[in-house]
Amino acid sequence: MTAAIPARIAAVLAGVVLTASSGAIAIEASDREAVRVCADANLLPFSNERLEGFENEIARLIGEDLQRPVTYFWWPQTIGFVRNTLRARQCDLVMGTASGEELMQNTNPYYRTVYALVYRKASGLTARTLGDPSLKEARIGIVEKTPAASLMRRYGLTRMEPYQLNTDTRAGNPARDAIEDVAKGRTDAAVIWGRSPAITRRSSRSRWSSCRWCRNRRPRGCSSTSPWASGPTNRSGSTG
Missing domain, CATH: 3.40.190.10 (Periplasmic binding protein-like II)
Structure with missing residues (x-):
């Protein structure tokens, strides 16, 4: 290749x-x-x-x-x-x-890549897929106009916290903002492209000591995404 x-x-x-x-x-x-x-x-x-x-x-x-x-x-x-x-x-x-x-x-x-489900360990959530009933009332962050929005609709999850996709990355990063809001407790979870949590964790390790994320390269991974x-x-x- x-x-x-x-x-x-x-x-x-x-x-x-x-x-x-x-x-x-x-x-x-x-x-x-x-x-x-x-x-x-x-x-x-x-x-x-x-x-x-x-x-x-x-x-x-x-x-x-x-x-x-x-x-x-x-x-x-x-x-x-x-x-x-x-x-x-x-x-x-x-x-x-x-x-x-x-x-x-x-x-x-x-x-090919997948999306990750991210939430705090202390949040009380135990979800391993987006079909988990515990997510029905959760406030979940997504970057708008990405596959995450389609996944949320597919699983009937309506309490979305959208982050603007088309933004000047010199001033902000929507995926990073969504993940950091989970870490700070502003939202309950986020559905974010799979590599974003790892990048954010490296840049703010202490803040992420209380958070977990799950992802899998297979289509039936814990975030239940379709690869792109x-x-x-x-x-x-x-x-x-």
């Missing part, structure tokens, strides 16, 4: 990209001296300006394979991200997006 990803992207960086629309062929020549990546500077575990995210590492490996340096154009991943990055020709690659994203031309997915997939994208075919 590590050899396949750079090979697909090399055609965009060093070759000629052909796109067909209404019978016409547009030719975009690209001969870059660097691997130009657009990313969010404050969105761990994906990326940050210290290059600590796993998408930063993937970009580094691609640059190493192509024998070119990696440069970044930073922009918050919120409304207008594609318009202000790929479409504005600020870069050639975005390292990850949800499978089926129509604004960019993406590769095959390279990982992600993979790199490039500018060819970008429309928004």
Whole structure:
């Protein structure tokens, strides 16, 4: 897999990209001296300006394979991200997006993930799935417009505390805010993307000594989620 990803992207960086629309062929020549990546500077575990995210590492490996340096154009991943990055020709690659994203031309997915159910140990909750009766009256935080919202509706959980998805990550992080509200007792639980609790715990370990979360890579994991997939994208075919 590590050899396949750079090979697909090399055609965009060093070759000629052909796109067909209404019978016409547009030719975009690209001969870059660097691997130009657009990313969010404050969105761990994906990326940050210290290059600590796993998408930063993937970009580094691609640059190493192509024998070119990696440069970044930073922009918050919120409304207008594609318009202000790929479409504005600020870069050639975005390292990850949800499978089926129509604004960019993406590769095959390279990982699947699930959501986690997070609650305090002292809360009295013992839920291992979202179908647990103990969650019926619980106030549960979710990031709006994510799979968590669909899961809540599927299990008839209506007491939701929404956190805005489209926000400037330089000022705040909705997943982190939802988890920290659980830790502080402002909400009873949260349904959050699986890696977010681990990232938050590392950044505020003492606060998390009284909290627990459960997740599983299988579709029937404790958070009862359906997985979603992600993979790199490039500018060819970008429309928004």
